[in-house]
Amino acid sequence: MSSVNSSADKNIVDRSRARRNPEMARAVKATRDRLQTDGKRSAHYDRELMAMYISSAVQGAAAMPVFVLLTAAVSILFFPGQNVFTWVVATLLGYALMAYIAKRASRRKLTFEAAERLEMQFTTVHAVTGLGWAIFAFQPCALCIGMDFAFFKGIVLLVAMAVTAMSSFTLRRLPLLAFSTPIMVFYLAGSPPSSPFQISMLAMLIATLVFFMFVSGRLYSANVIMLSVQAEKDWLIAELEMANSTSDEARRRAEEANLAKSRFLASMSHELRTPLNAILGFSEVMKNEVLGPLENDTYREYVSDIYRSGDHLLHLINEILDLSRIEAGRYALNEEPVSMRNIAEDCIAMVGLKAQKKDIVITAQFERVLPLVWADERSMRQVILNLLSNAVKFTPSNGTIILKVGWTAGGGQYVSVKDDGPGIPEDEIPVVLSAFGQGSIAIKSAEQGTGLGLPIVQAILAEHGGEFVLKSKLREGTEATIVLPRNRVLIDTPSIETPDSVKQKRRSFA
Numbered sequence: 001m002s003s004v005n006s007s008a009d010k011n012i013v014d015r016s017r018a019r020r021n022p023e024m025a026r027a028v029k030a031t032r033d034r035l036q037t038d039g040k041r042s043a044h045y046d047r048e049l050m051a052m053y054i055s056s057a058v059q060g061a062a063a064m065p066v067f068v069l070l071t072a073a074v075s076i077l078f079f080p081g082q083n084v085f086t087w088v089v090a091t092l093l094g095y096a097l098m099a100y101i102a103k104r105a106s107r108r109k110l111t112f113e114a115a116e117r118l119e120m121q122f123t124t125v126h127a128v129t130g131l132g133w134a135i136f137a138f139q140p141c142a143l144c145i146g147m148d149f150a151f152f153k154g155i156v157l158l159v160a161m162a163v164t165a166m167s168s169f170t171l172r173r174l175p176l177l178a179f180s181t182p183i184m185v186f187y188l189a190g191s192p193p194s195s196p197f198q199i200s201m202l203a204m205l206i207a208t209l210v211f212f213m214f215v216s217g218r219l220y221s222a223n224v225i226m227l228s229v230q231a232e233k234d235w236l237i238a239e240l241e242m243a244n245s246t247s248d249e250a251r252r253r254a255e256e257a258n259l260a261k262s263r264f265l266a267s268m269s270h271e272l273r274t275p276l277n278a279i280l281g282f283s284e285v286m287k288n289e290v291l292g293p294l295e296n297d298t299y300r301e302y303v304s305d306i307y308r309s310g311d312h313l314l315h316l317i318n319e320i321l322d323l324s325r326i327e328a329g330r331y332a333l334n335e336e337p338v339s340m341r342n343i344a345e346d347c348i349a350m351v352g353l354k355a356q357k358k359d360i361v362i363t364a365q366f367e368r369v370l371p372l373v374w375a376d377e378r379s380m381r382q383v384i385l386n387l388l389s390n391a392v393k394f395t396p397s398n399g400t401i402i403l404k405v406g407w408t409a410g411g412g413q414y415v416s417v418k419d420d421g422p423g424i425p426e427d428e429i430p431v432v433l434s435a436f437g438q439g440s441i442a443i444k445s446a447e448q449g450t451g452l453g454l455p456i457v458q459a460i461l462a463e464h465g466g467e468f469v470l471k472s473k474l475r476e477g478t479e480a481t482i483v484l485p486r487n488r489v490l491i492d493t494p495s496i497e498t499p500d501s502v503k504q505k506r507r508s509f510a
Helices: 001-011 015-039 041-061 064-079 085-108 112-138 149-165 174-188 198-285 297-327 340-358 377-394 425-431 440-444 453-463 501-509
Strands: 335-338 361-366 373-375 401-406 413-419 469-475 478-483
Touching: 001 015, 041 085, 041 112, 064 085, 064 198, 085 112, 112 149, 112 174, 149 174, 149 198, 174 198, 198 297, 297 453, 335 340, 335 377, 340 361, 340 377, 340 401, 361 377, 373 377, 377 401, 377 413, 377 453, 377 478, 425 469, 453 469, 453 478
Parallel strands: 361 401
Antiparallel strands: 335 373, 401 413, 413 478, 469 478
């Protein structure tokens, strides 16, 4: 059961999304390209375009009736003798029916089927208003002199075309359906129809109709593109919200798993260390032959192997527990004034025997004046010992290790461990700095470690506000440097003299 849960935790994020996203991106791009290039209406946006038209028709329902009434008033005042009633009633009836249909549609849920039905209804109503404007264009004026009334009718038709085209661009063919008949009637009602004035007015009206058809078409295409971009943005927002939700769930599960790991390691520390200490103690007694000699050489080798393996296992458990405490934020520092020089000397003594077995020379280079630093002595000892142990491990026989302790340019202190070992390839440095990470040279080495030394060094330096720098070149060696900041260096400052101390000093001189 636990294996099932662990595998489920490892696959929190849906890995199929990576394969699905390119297909979705291609589909969106194809839709966008199709809408921007061919300019044809997409059925997907019919409902949105019809909603825009309904909103525009409801808001501007009174504009055209007012214009019709003003046109009728001007005709009666300045061009008497006309039958204004017929075309006013027909035109107002069309606009009233249009407003009624739009008002009713705005109160209902707009579906794709309703959008198609409403488009047909609005087209029919516009045809009715077009007949009303045709009746207006056919109106004669027996008492008019010259071409004043014809010019007036042409101007009115131009204004009506402009308003209709701008208010109904989402239904692109409406200007053509509504005003092609009035324009032809206007031409045929002329006296005579072939006069230069009538031909000029006809050309102007046709050109204006074509122009507004073009403008309404461009507005239509722009709105379709806007709707497609809005739809893509909504899809991306939904996709982002889904990714954030998945990420939050993954982070929550990872935090729970990390907490469970920390609790497990904390609870198992005693149970693991107790038998290991017994194994190490008894095997050390047998190895040193405290209770009597071991006459069998094979048994003596077995005891040495048991002690060495147990010590390695205990070291591994200690490192895992240290790293777990650091990651859980439970690594408490016992800070006090310490000498980095003294700690470095102690660490050299600890690894000295192992270095002598490989004929490795450890050279110490210390600054003469080094004040104390405010740090955790056990942690600093662990850091330097880890670096020195790594240097001894990977330095070949008859090699050299240089350990430096000195000042940084910013006023802090540093400890540097440099060896002339095989080095680390540049692309493997991030690997060896990660938990349980080992480079190719370490894997091939006879003395493989746990891969936790350098991550623990980084974590301890981070707890102290310091920095860890690892530089290495293949076949030239490695240099590891730890840096403590300036605010951890304890510099003695002269005491402040108080008035009482000054008086006491004067009495002593007297």
